[in-house]
Amino acid sequence: MPRPPQIRTKPLIGGALTRRTVLKAGGTLLLSVFAPLPAAAAQILAVRVWPAADYTRVTLENDSNLKATHFTVPDPERLVVDIEGLELNPTLKGLVAKIQSGDPYIKQVRVGQNRPNVVRLVFDLKEPIRPQVFALAPVGEYKHRLIFDLYPVKPVDPIAQMIEKGEWSRPGAPAGTPAPPALPPTAPEAAVLAARPEPKPEPRTAEIAKADPKPPAQASVARLITIAIDPGHGGEDPGAVGSRGTLEKDIVLAIAKRLKAKIEQQPNMRVMLTRDGDYFVPLGVRVEKARQVQADLFVSLHADAFIKPSARGSSVFVLSEKGASSTAARWLADKENLADAIGGINIKVRDQQLAGVLLDLSTTAQINDSLKLGKAVLSEIGGIARLHKSHVEHAGFAVLKAPDIPSILIETAFISNPEEEAKLRDNGYQDQIASAVMKGIKHYFARNPPLAKGRSS
Structure with missing residues (x-):
């Protein structure tokens, strides 16, 4: 009974292919796959503003979960929001034009890169407000959302x-x-x-x-x-x-x-x-x-x-x-x-x-x-x-x-x-x-x- 043909490998340039060489190559490949990559900044996909007498809502829709901190500043009244893991993009800059003159609570908003990976929003307000800032997980047609609800200090009585x-x-x-x-x-x-x-x-x-x-x-x-x-x-x-x-x-x-x-x-x-x-x-x-x-x-x-x-x-x-x-x-x-x-x-x-x-x-x-x-x-x-x-x-x-x-x-x-x-x-x-x-x-x-x-x- 004839023996099956032997499979021979060609030598690498400068030497034979050894077991040690293969292991080294595999290790290098694994390192390249699992090495940490620089984190990509989140992308703002859409901005929306919903003004109403009850409250004004500002929505930032994005491709990942965002963390935000906020505080208010008096005289004049302002709401300051810092959003982490974010770089300024044209969509976010477009928030400035979304504020309407008839908005009950927001005069204008300023948007800027406060420091690397942190964008700051400053809402200039028409009166003191009670803010709620929270994130929403994807649902329906929406991706991640970061919500700013600006309520009046004294709730609207119907x-x-x-x-x-x-x-x-x-x-x-x-x-x-x-x-x-x-x-x-x-x-x-x-x-x-x-x-x-x-x-x-x-x-x-x-x-x-x-x-x-x-x-x-x-x-x-x-x-x-x-x-x-x-x-x-x-x-x-x-x-x-x-x-x-x-x-x-x-x-x-x-x-x-x-x-x-x-x-x-x-x-x-x-x-x-x-x-x-x-x-x-x-x-x-x-x-x-x-x-x-x-x-x-x-x-x-x-x-x-x-x-x-x-x-x-x-x-x-x-x-x-x-x-x-x-x-x-x-x-x-x-x-x-x-x-x-x-x-x-x-x-x-x-x-x-x-x-x-x-x-x-x-x-x-x-x-x-x-x-x-x-x-x-x-x-x-x-x-x-x-x-x-x-x-x-x-x-x-x-x-x-x-x-x-x-x-x-x-x-x-x-x-x-x-x-x-x-x-x-x-x-x-x-x-x-x-x-x-x-x-x-x-x-x-x-x-x-x-x-x-x-x-x-």
């Missing part, structure tokens, strides 16, 4: 804010107090205006289906009804995005403003928006704002999305005590409840912000009243739009968990459906949706007039 805008008035207010224009009441509204407070504190509404109220010739408003309108998402959180680039946060804010104008035309109603601009509001803060103004109703506006573009139709949701009414409802609630993670909430203060919200104490009475409101609104929306489900659905949406306010969440349409996206972009359709919600609210109160509140309203 009622004081509405008084300043002339949006908060009450019966018997001094002459000259701004008030919404009064319109002649319809027959259902006359029943609301004629209703008088009842002594029972719970539930917050009472059935009057069996009553036959006879309003006086000149009905007077027992008290103003306060409605909280909650445009979903905002700021860092765009919500769902349509195929044409339509952002849910923009659509629902536009519809909310139309609904607000219609509510202000009612002689017995006033309204508060949880956000009136493009900025992020945590879910718990939205609920707390409604409770601060002692809202009689909470209506959260959204534009649905699904993985299949064929999904379509409007929906109305109320809180569930026992779980979601469908798999799709559970999926949607989980998605909407991610708003805090995407919008960017400071974990260190989250529990403090939610302390007064009592999210786990929602009552059966609140859910029952929410269901009545939801049915009234869904019936009106069904008159102008296709419904995704013909009944009110249940799911665990965080913004519906105020224990003492009937609350609904409206998915106005599927922004992921090209046909419905086109409708949502149309001013006329937005107005139709707002009108339908307004009619549903009026029908609800015609059957469930509000009771007296614990303190002056």
Whole structure:
């Protein structure tokens, strides 16, 4: 049997290839692979500024986790931030031009290389602020983010804010107090205006289906009804995005403003928006704002999305005590409840912000009243739009968990459906949706007039 051919190696130049030579070469290769390389500076990918009366947010999106230290300096007021592991680049320099003259808290910002690998930002302020500086891990479409939230030393009070805008008035207010224009009441509204407070504190509404109220010739408003309108998402959180680039946060804010104008035309109603601009509001803060103004109703506006573009139709949701009414409802609630993670909430203060919200104490009475409101609104929306489900659905949406306010969440349409996206972009359709919600609210109160509140309203 022939022997297999011998494999011979060619000698290296100047000598034979030995075992020692191979080991030396391998060691050199390993050293070259594992030798420490100079650390590359982080790269700023985008800068964004979200000014609002509540607070101004500055976001630096970057390719790695950044560490920052900060301090404030008085006379004049400044916020100084030092960011480690960073070299100045054109994107970061662009922050200077992002500051708007109408920003409530920032006059201007200066950006410079303070020392090697450390960039310093100096915010010149219009008033003393209470800063929160924190980092966010990648989520959704975002990479790492470094967040600067500039809050006023004295938090904005929703009622004081509405008084300043002339949006908060009450019966018997001094002459000259701004008030919404009064319109002649319809027959259902006359029943609301004629209703008088009842002594029972719970539930917050009472059935009057069996009553036959006879309003006086000149009905007077027992008290103003306060409605909280909650445009979903905002700021860092765009919500769902349509195929044409339509952002849910923009659509629902536009519809909310139309609904607000219609509510202000009612002689017995006033309204508060949880956000009136493009900025992020945590879910718990939205609920707390409604409770601060002692809202009689909470209506959260959204534009649905699904993985299949064929999904379509409007929906109305109320809180569930026992779980979601469908798999799709559970999926949607989980998605909407991610708003805090995407919008960017400071974990260190989250529990403090939610302390007064009592999210786990929602009552059966609140859910029952929410269901009545939801049915009234869904019936009106069904008159102008296709419904995704013909009944009110249940799911665990965080913004519906105020224990003492009937609350609904409206998915106005599927922004992921090209046909419905086109409708949502149309001013006329937005107005139709707002009108339908307004009619549903009026029908609800015609059957469930509000009771007296614990303190002056």
